[in-house]
Amino acid sequence: MLKELDLKTKIPEEEYTPLIKQLKPRLTMLQQEIIKKKIPVIIIFEGLSAAGKGAAVNSLILNFDARGYTVYNTRPPQPDELRLPWLARFMDQIPSYGRISIFDRSWYSGVLMPGVKSEKSASARIESIKIFERQLADDGYLILKFYLYISKKEQKKRLEALRDDPHTAWRVTETDWENVKQYDAITSRSEKLILQTDAPYAKWQAVAATDRRYARVRIFSAIADAMEHALARKRESIPQAEFSPVPETRFTLLPHKKIEEMDLMPSVNEEEYRRLLKQYQKKLFELQNALYLKKIPVIIAYEGNDAAGKGGNIKRVAAALDARSYAVTPVAAPSPDELNHQYLWRFWKSLPRTGHFAIFDRTWYGRVLVERVEALTSISRINQAYHEINEFEYMLHRWGAVLFKFWLAIDKDEQLCRFEQRESTPEKQWKITEEDWRNRDKWDQYTAAVNDMFRYTNTDFAPWIVVEAGDKKFARLKTLKTMIDILKKRV
């Protein structure tokens, strides 16, 4: 692919000027449409050292209103970023709807550049990239990827020119000369990567970049065409992505009992509770220290019926942990900024560093629970979500995280009893709102959504754990005991 490019392609000055004069205002006006139609755009520039990535970015942005784009230069990760899943550090750079993010190097550098030693890790990253880009495309993102290519001779010539100009000499590093030496190896690696990550919804374009005028015209027209195409699809309400909305799952799903078939009332006596609570909390504290040392991240996802006792349950877990090593992320309705991104985006941003705990009080499952019951999202996006969530959890699992998914379950009568109790206790009144009563009216719809959630997201690497919560004390002991049993095996 790269090797087949005609690197001698040129555009003479007299053809270039009229072409570019037409392209520039076209890009300017298209960006305004992109903003109006709220289409998010990702433009990636990868390529050889000195191939002209910086110049391409530089000339491109002069056509755009600065209020609508941001340029990101991907540098090696900071130490703290190495303690997060590999893609997490790019999350702040993903554009919100209607914005353009331009990458001078991107997540692909994490695969192409030295630093990724083992094949295994590179192939894991490639798999993550593919999932990630497909999920974004499914959400309406326009993704453009350019690879700028020049000959070895040209690369050397450009680096020498930079070196010989006293103002730019410092820019040429040892790595650059090393890259010239490794030219053939880098080309092969890049070709392979391009083939592996090319997709109809996130297409690679290899650009012969010897002639800057030619490269510029190629890039500008590709971007203008893609924007026009995306705008046309939006006008016709054709989904941006070009594949079936509910992909066949590639994960192994385990069977799960329906919630109404389970006994939710097992209980424990006060004395036993006090004894075991103390014992379990002590054990969890010890395990936490061991997990910290082994740098294993732990993610605890709490879902459950309203008033099932999530808050109190979380407090008993938190009380056992060191405040420095965990954070509770309460998940409420998304903020305006969160609504302007793919729905998993905000959860990527709350993941724990290695060795830490992240506790979610409600989770990404809101997509297939409240958003489904309240019809906040189209049925096709919700159907996709089961699969997207499994993929998300799969990435967490393969990163090395221990993931607990607790469903705290009570029955309808027990909920009524608790609601009434909250209303009559002054310091608990803030816990009960009109919305809780409205949700209760939809009990059966919620139950159906919960059973579907069990059915489609009970993967072998991230199974659901139903916590019978008719007796809050029993529930607290069960979550603690479950965590201890599983974490013990990891340290």
Add this chain to the structure above:
Amino acid sequence: MLKELDLKTKIPEEEYTPLIKQLKPRLTMLQQEIIKKKIPVIIIFEGLSAAGKGAAVNSLILNFDARGYTVYNTRPPQPDELRLPWLARFMDQIPSYGRISIFDRSWYSGVLMPGVKSEKSASARIESIKIFERQLADDGYLILKFYLYISKKEQKKRLEALRDDPHTAWRVTETDWENVKQYDAITSRSEKLILQTDAPYAKWQAVAATDRRYARVRIFSAIADAMEHALARKRESIPQAEFSPVPETRFTLLPHKKIEEMDLMPSVNEEEYRRLLKQYQKKLFELQNALYLKKIPVIIAYEGNDAAGKGGNIKRVAAALDARSYAVTPVAAPSPDELNHQYLWRFWKSLPRTGHFAIFDRTWYGRVLVERVEALTSISRINQAYHEINEFEYMLHRWGAVLFKFWLAIDKDEQLCRFEQRESTPEKQWKITEEDWRNRDKWDQYTAAVNDMFRYTNTDFAPWIVVEAGDKKFARLKTLKTMIDILKKRV
């Protein structure tokens, strides 16, 4: 202060239990009020190693609804954070209105901890802290600072106990033992720092932390009392801060001509323009390389009349720079999240790293321009803003940044002419809105605001530069030439 604490103070179990039983629900209910009344709260824990900061945080948060607080553990800065002004890395941790941020170590660690070598740097940081906390308090922030203190003997005993428990042994580091040795020196340094940064609106509380029960009761009641006090002030609409709203300026203000006294129409011919533009852009490019190597940050603030040509001017500057080294931050109306923070907060978050350029298309001066003319903010907060802005720029200046403040000026007739031209050119129509016409109706009020801005923010370290923009070409050359002349002196 620390040395005068009675470290033997204790609360016996039988007194503790009823006290804490009363304090815990009080804190729970107060947090709900804090959320409702949108009061932002900062709670800082500093103190000796093993004094119980972590335990204090741990016990405190169990009283709070997780939806309303976040805990931050301040660790040494990441390499990238060292390339920003010292306080910038804390900006993401400043709570929005109604939220609580709890710090286990904070900005004070940057002064107390090893790493701050010179006295000069420590005293500069202390000055920044004082400005920063006062500005937050002026904005309604409740700031609580606890210093937990124990005896040298007790510190040693606790570290030994941690070391002897196999589950916690790894937590005790060389630094901890070093701290025991340096006990007296650390105490003196801390005492001095506490005295220097104590203020009625950001009070230090030294807590004898030998007895954990006593420390807990002291901390819980201090927080509960302060919250009640803040809520009472809010109910009575008494400003949170306790000092005069317009502090006497400590900066040297330079005289500045009124805008109506200036000739805004100097011009340049096309040929001269083309020649000089090329020459200046080349020179700026060279300077940028030198500034990058010297790690000098450059901040370019663009303000000016609507249609004065800010966008085109910025493009000519940007075209000279490497895309990797600058970012344009367009400043529009604040987002909901930004409205829920002190108004300078969002600008802290867009500062350049050392060696980079940050270009602001409109700036923090919106506070004293549009917010004043449109009466979006109380007159007393706007009067404070002149001083707060000077302080902000002073911190940038002392950090080592070169700050340019350009006012692009056209007269009323010229603006009308440009508005009409925009309306009749298809690819420029997006640039002109109803709001532009409304702003134009308030031309005289804006002019008065601009003259006041010159009068009160034309400091010797960050003077205004009026760019006569009746001829756009002249204006572009002037900004470039001004930058070159000043930057030349810095490299």
